Amino acid sequence: MLKRLLAKASPILGTQSDWLGLCLLCRQPCDDTPLLCSWCRHAQRQHDRRCLMCAAPLPEQHRESELLCGRCQRRPAPWKRLQVIGDYQAPYAQLIPRLKYSGQILLAPLLARLLADHLDLANPPQVIIPVPLHWWRQWWRGFNQAEEIGQALSALTGIPCDTRVLRRTRSTPQQTRLSAGQRRRNLRGAFEIEPHHYRHVALLDDVVTTGATAGQLTRLLHEHGVTTVEVWAICRTLRHLK
Incomplete structure (x- = not known):
């Protein structure tokens, strides 16, 4: 039975x-x-030392006092910090698609637990804000994977998860095969923000690829009173963020 x-x-x-x-x-x-x-x-602890801003592994010869890779020193991202478990490779390259496309929601608390183990919470944000899906895509999928991970992460860390601050108002084509520039153009005008009182937030997504989505939302949050944005994700792709 x-x-x-x-x-x-x-x-x-x-x-x-x-x-x-x-x-x-x-x-x-x-x-x-x-x-x-x-x-x-x-x-799963792939690298102990990563760039504070893009989470790229830092080479052994990189000076301990330097927290940013050379690229981020020359061209910093709009957010303050990117925290991930690791790179988008096994097992995450298998687990995340199973969560997103096979509906295996039980994987969300597992991934949240792994992420919680990696987070530096010495100066925790006021709130976790998951990257929103357009209502049509969320209805079709049945859930938003970032929200599922965010709710589980909230239970583990005690940091509230607010799914109402950001809304995706325009359905955009899938970005899997788009370049960084194409992703930025694809996302223009795709998000809106609701009134809020937050100053320090953690923007949560499952994967950070080029950083286009995180960058667009970070700038939107900065325009509406947020002073510090951290980006949290399960993993980052192996290519450098743009």
Whole structure:
């Protein structure tokens, strides 16, 4: 009976082994963390030193006192800091599409837990603001993956998650194959902002690719009273942000 119920629920819960206490990555029994064993959690720490602004791995010869890569020193991003778990490669290149396109919502709290383990919260933001989807795309998908991760992250950190501040008012073409410049043009006029009282926010997305979406929203938040914007994401792509 249990196996039949799990089989019916698998589109939402993921595979049966995920729900029955096996590590999502190595398929060994989990010890202290649902869905991921402590060994695999530790193994996800890809790089200890990353650029504060774009999260690119810093080379070993990079001076300890320099917190930015050379490119970000020459051309800084509009946000203050980008925090990620790692680069967009295994296992995130498999887990994130399973969450977004296969409806395996159980992966959202897992990814939130991994991100929480990596965050520097010495000076925490007032609020987590997920990157919004257009209502049509959210209706079609059934959820916004950034909101699902944000709500789980809020429960872990105690930082409120506010999904009402930003709205996507225009449905834009998928950006997967667009260049950085095309993405910026694609996003012009696509977002609106509601009245708020925040000054320090964390903008949350699943993946930061070129930084076009994060940059557009950061500038919009700055125009409406926010003084400090951090960008949080599960991972960044291997190419350098524009």
